Amino acid sequence: MALLSKFDDLRAALHALAAGGRNPFNVRFEKISSATEAVLEGRSCLLFGTNNYLGLTFDESCVAASVRAVHADGTGTTGSRIANGTYGDHLLLEQRIAEFYGKRAAMIFTTGYQANLGLISTVAGRDDQLLIDADSHASIYDACKLSAAEIIRFRHNDADDLARRLARLEGRPGHRIIVTEGIFSMLGDSGKLREIANVKREMGATLIVDEAHSLGTRGKHGRGVGEDLGVESDIDFVVGTFSKSLGAIGGFVVSDLADFDLLRIACRPYMFTASLPPAVVGSVTAALARLSTDASLGERVRQSSVKLYRALLQEGFAVGPEPNAIVALKMPDKETAVQFWNRLLDQGVYTNLALPPATPGSLSLIRLSISAAHSDAQIETALVVMIAVGRELGVLGETPARVSA
Amino acid sequence: MRGEQLTDHIDTIESGVIALLARRVPADTQITSEMRIAGDLGLDSVAVLDFIQDVEDRFDLSIPLERVAEVQTIGELCAAIETLKRVAR
Numbered sequence: 001m002a003l004l005s006k007f008d009d010l011r012a013a014l015h016a017l018a019a020g021g022r023n024p025f026n027v028r029f030e031k032i033s034s035a036t037e038a039v040l041e042g043r044s045c046l047l048f049g050t051n052n053y054l055g056l057t058f059d060e061s062c063v064a065a066s067v068r069a070v071h072a073d074g075t076g077t078t079g080s081r082i083a084n085g086t087y088g089d090h091l092l093l094e095q096r097i098a099e100f101y102g103k104r105a106a107m108i109f110t111t112g113y114q115a116n117l118g119l120i121s122t123v124a125g126r127d128d129q130l131l132i133d134a135d136s137h138a139s140i141y142d143a144c145k146l147s148a149a150e151i152i153r154f155r156h157n158d159a160d161d162l163a164r165r166l167a168r169l170e171g172r173p174g175h176r177i178i179v180t181e182g183i184f185s186m187l188g189d190s191g192k193l194r195e196i197a198n199v200k201r202e203m204g205a206t207l208i209v210d211e212a213h214s215l216g217t218r219g220k221h222g223r224g225v226g227e228d229l230g231v232e233s234d235i236d237f238v239v240g241t242f243s244k245s246l247g248a249i250g251g252f253v254v255s256d257l258a259d260f261d262l263l264r265i266a267c268r269p270y271m272f273t274a275s276l277p278p279a280v281v282g283s284v285t286a287a288l289a290r291l292s293t294d295a296s297l298g299e300r301v302r303q304s305s306v307k308l309y310r311a312l313l314q315e316g317f318a319v320g321p322e323p324n325a326i327v328a329l330k331m332p333d334k335e336t337a338v339q340f341w342n343r344l345l346d347q348g349v350y351t352n353l354a355l356p357p358a359t360p361g362s363l364s365l366i367r368l369s370i371s372a373a374h375s376d377a378q379i380e381t382a383l384v385v386m387i388a389v390g391r392e393l394g395v396l397g398e399t400p401a402r403v404s405a
Numbered sequence: 406m407r408g409e410q411l412t413d414h415i416d417t418i419e420s421g422v423i424a425l426l427a428r429r430v431p432a433d434t435q436i437t438s439e440m441r442i443a444g445d446l447g448l449d450s451v452a453v454l455d456f457i458q459d460v461e462d463r464f465d466l467s468i469p470l471e472r473v474a475e476v477q478t479i480g481e482l483c484a485a486i487e488t489l490k491r492v493a494r
Contacts, residue, residue: 144470151470155458165467357449
């Protein structure tokens, strides 16, 4: 039996997908022209599937900071911080991200995935219980696999279900650690952090919130859904990423925990991987400064998201539960989703295809991400294309008589 | 359904589990305790976890994910439920 025969199902699924047109997991851009446009198959396309929420990937101040850092500190750190040492700019970024969140301390990781992997697997020990939202990101599930704690899923965004599961643990030793997200990556719905925080307070637990998709897109200062809902003081650890709103790569954790720095010598996904390279640290620090000083970026992405969401709803698309910088179009089945995604690309609109089992409820989705850098004209063009393809493939349902403001 | 009187007899558990599973597979599917939940019944990994939530509500318990990973057949799931109910008592 071949070594990779264990993936026969995946192979068959991939062949079926590719038979529908392109391989959605291997799209090759010939040129990235800007935060919102690329060249694909020899022609220009609009990018509506990049998580580039603030459109800062080509921001002049971020690019300049990145170039300066390469010249000053070189192309890479060539090792981990515990072995090769910390650069001044690592510390500066940690200080800035902690200040941004108003928290005592911050730790930066080489990817957002590693931030979840590192924090969750380290703080949850053998006698502890991790209670995770069922729709959590893969990095949270993988962190659970790496942790020695008992893992319990609660129903998505269901604080009552969480409370029941906590109640069943009564009398058991160990810490209860709740993990949820600010915005969930597939349907773009917000975490019900007020309700979850109430349960956390009443029943006694530690709360970790991943604000990967909400940093920069939610809250007056862009700190995420925790800020927006006024529950930041209930969140013990905020996890986030530098790869979306801040336009580079990397992850972070911020906390008020007194001995937080102890994690630096306990957290294996932090200790045993190379630290972020100077160019990334430079651009992220500049991007954070842009976010901190320019509220119009967040306002712009929110306005555009609401506008596009409402227009799609009005046209009869089945969309996710609320307008955020991720807008999901629910397709009737996998085949239609593949066809829809290919047709959009034929017309120069790049989106994400999200299929089961990566999606909640076995939904087949076209996933859009909106950027502050999208112009009104680009959003209008994408909308016209989506409506045309929606009509062509017969996926538009009843048009709502009135979409409430 | 939560909180209803249940005996912990394995046959009772099995009939409850099969009833919950029957909702997630085509109507004419014959379900037996030897069947593998993912392999034989065609549930993907997320659908398996959603089915496990139905089971947890039905039997008023939480089945830790690491325990779910060890379970392949319906019979093994029923045995895990029986053990967890016994420990909780």
